[in-house]
Amino acid sequence: MNEQQFPDNFLQTLSAENGFDQENFIKAHQITDAPTSIRLNPFKRPSLKTDERVAWCSDGFYLNTRPSFTFDPLFHAGCYYVQEASSMFTDHILKHIRPNIDDTIKVLDLCAAPGGKSTLLNSAINAEDLLVANEIIKTRVPVLTDNLSRWGQANVIVSNNDPKDIGRLKSFFDIILVDAPCSGSGMFRKDPQAMNEWSEANVELCHQRQERILADILPALKEDGYLIYSTCSYSHQENEDILDWLCLEFDLESIRIPIYKEWGIVETQSPDKKAWGYRFYPGKVKGEGLFASCLKKKTNTGELGTFKNNIHQKISSKEIDQVKAYVNKPDDYYYFKVNEDWLAINRAHKESLNILQRHLYLKKSGVRVGKLMGKDLIPDHELALSTIINKDAVLQTELTYDQAIQYLRRDNIDLNPTEKGWSLMNYEGQALGWAKLLPNRINNYYPKEIRIFSSPSPPAP
CATH class of the missing domain: 3.40.50.150 (Vaccinia Virus protein VP39)
Incomplete structure (x- = not known):
């Protein structure tokens, strides 16, 4: 140039x-x-x-x-x-x-x-x-x-x-x-x-x-x-x-x-x-x-008014306890629902969340934990990638590099699981997302909207 x-x-x-x-x-x-x-x-x-x-x-x-x-x-x-x-x-x-x-x-x-x-x-x-x-x-x-x-x-x-x-x-x-x-x-x-x-x-x-x-x-x-x-x-x-x-x-x-x-x-x-x-x-x-x-800033341009009422829906302690089981140090967080989804945010931010929800259009708040279906939690992708997840509460499956790429592409994964249920799919100990292990197959729950569409180039001869 x-x-x-x-x-x-x-x-x-x-x-x-x-x-x-x-x-x-x-x-x-x-x-x-x-x-x-x-x-x-x-x-x-x-x-x-x-x-x-x-x-x-x-x-x-x-x-x-x-x-x-x-x-x-x-x-x-x-x-x-x-x-x-x-x-x-x-x-x-x-x-x-x-x-x-x-x-x-x-x-x-x-x-x-x-x-x-x-x-x-x-x-x-x-x-x-x-x-x-x-x-x-x-x-x-x-x-x-x-x-x-x-x-x-x-x-x-x-x-x-x-x-x-x-x-x-x-x-x-x-x-x-x-x-x-x-x-x-x-x-x-x-x-x-x-x-x-x-x-x-x-x-x-x-x-x-x-x-x-x-x-x-x-x-x-x-x-x-x-x-x-x-x-x-x-x-x-x-x-x-x-x-x-x-x-x-x-x-x-x-x-x-x-x-x-x-x-x-x-x-x-x-x-x-x-x-x-x-x-x-x-x-x-x-x-x-x-x-x-x-x-x-050296001047004061006014203060925001306070609000006493919590805009979140009332929820049962029994349901909260179900969600807490999946969270590490669960008492550090405030739990709330948006439609059917359970979310968790640091307890210190409850009041700020309440204020922001009254004034702004929010797209993400804390970590989306998942949906409760009876006694089971359908875990969300955000929970898998979060640092708040209680990994002792879930199955974990370690993937090879090729298996990890298959998972990120939402392809079938060549595995022979010995356990059943929701499992974190890990690569080098780091969570990529969820899959459900079944007796005859593995259901890949990596989000469609962020999956990989192409394949890695083969190594040079």
Whole structure:
């Protein structure tokens, strides 16, 4: 790739940016293969061979080669997430600001799909903390829900709402992450097609949309709460100009995040309010383009009213005891029903769940345990992948690699079970889902909507 292949005026718009090295930038984009990086799930502790660590994220690693993740059962088990390394910087920001909040926290990931930053946030907070992962675009919600279900934690709620709707939850959140929709120039190396959509006019439209989103959501942030703002754009209008606008219009205080020189991250300041920002340039960092920043809210925009009545249906203690049998440390959770499905969420989040259900459209709350049919539980796929499951209460079947692929394809599995009933289907000790073992066959209950359709390529001769 040479200078002429970038969009018109693109390089010129970056020429005055702090730390921008045009020759190095062009050279980095001539590399055809962008770095491949993954982030391990700390709740599942997989046995994976990893290579170089991502400097700003303790669970992040670069891979020397890009494998076929589709045909890795451990990927489907939620043992890791394939995430671009620069975007893992959110972990470093969160670990810097979290000690400043003494109490348990509620975190919002506003523009959450497909789930990279949500699973990262979920890894960085405590079980007593709550993560709300919101996706504005309805068609993108299923992939977000699937990825968080694979991650396996019960302190997560997924919603599908406009920022203005969430903004009515005044002073509800301690931390809000807005990874804003942007012009996408930071993804040019990874996705060259993004160049066809870039223009100075589109940058300006993105700037206006970012202001609108931030203005709508800020009432939901508590006084002394933190806003993490990021884009995958290099454009000043979408980054430093937004910081100046936030400080001027909403009196936010910029937070300086400590970084190390050897990381290659460029620290910047906005022109007027000198708000701190962090730019990631391919060639300087081993990752794609990113801008990140953190600000603290210094004003109170009101409080949300309280509600005494629980909106969940009354349920019998006998049924709860049946469900509890399948949950590890069962008294740590609050149990409720949505239609016929039983769900469990960390007990500390009962009140927050009640509030959110009154105000938002929720797509996932905690872990879906399953349906009760008489004395039996029909277990849900979420329970299989969760970290709350009581594995002593269920059968478990260890699969070979070939059997695991058959299972993920919903094919017949070549097994001769000696026991009957619902069984976790495991690969290297990690749960993939459920099957029902019968005397003459195995019923494969891996969800149809996420099954693998293709087959692994045969090894080279």
